[in-house]
Every structure is written in structure tokens, then in C-alpha cells.
Amino acid sequence: MPHHELLGQEAMQSRPAISPFDPADIVEVRVNKYSTIVFKQNHYSVPEGHVGKYIKAKVGAKKIKLFVEGELVATHERCWGLHQWIMDINHYLKTFERKKVLSPKVNV
Secondary structure (H helix, E strand, O other): OOHHHHHHHHHHHHOOOOOOOOOOEEEEEEOOOOOEEEEOOEEEEOOOOOOOOEEEEEEOOOEEEEEEOOEEEEEEEOOOOOOOEEOOHHHHHHHHHHOOOOOOOOOO
16 A cells, blocks of 8 residues: 555544534532522523432533433523523422322312
């Protein structure tokens, strides 16, 4: 094999893998008693069972990803407003199962 082909082949093998640029911040936040985290005055829901824990939030311009011990547990659209609650009802299914459902009284 000619030397120029070997040189090209070697260059291809030693080229570092290029990953896409990801302009996001990683912050550590605490899960409050409502099973949410607060970032920039907005609340984002976290699946139940993590109250009081510190978790990592990867905050980008469009999405917020929440990680517990390195595992992705929630993804939310980033809210640019103030004092908003961004909730996923699926994060609270265990609570809904435990709470009694009260039926309305009907006067006959």
C-alpha cells in the first residue's frame, strides 16, 4: 500500500470523535416537599421518592433535564416566565393512588 494511503488511513483512525456542542449549565438543586425543584423562580416536577435529595439539573435554552444519581428521571420544556409551576402529572401517580377519592354528596 502506498505511503500516502497509509497516512490517510492513520489520520482517519486517530481523529477524535466530534460531539455536538451542547450549551447547557449543570446545577445541583434540592427536591422540595412538593417533589419539585426550583430553578430561576420556576418549579419543575420530579418523580416522587426524591424529596430532600440533591439532584443534578442540566439546563439548556429549550429543555431542563433532571438526573438522580446519573439517571435521567425527568425532562421539561424550559419556562422563561417567573413563578410558574411546570408539572408532569405522571410524577404524582403514587400519591393519587394513596389518597381517597371523595365522591360528591347528592341531595335527593
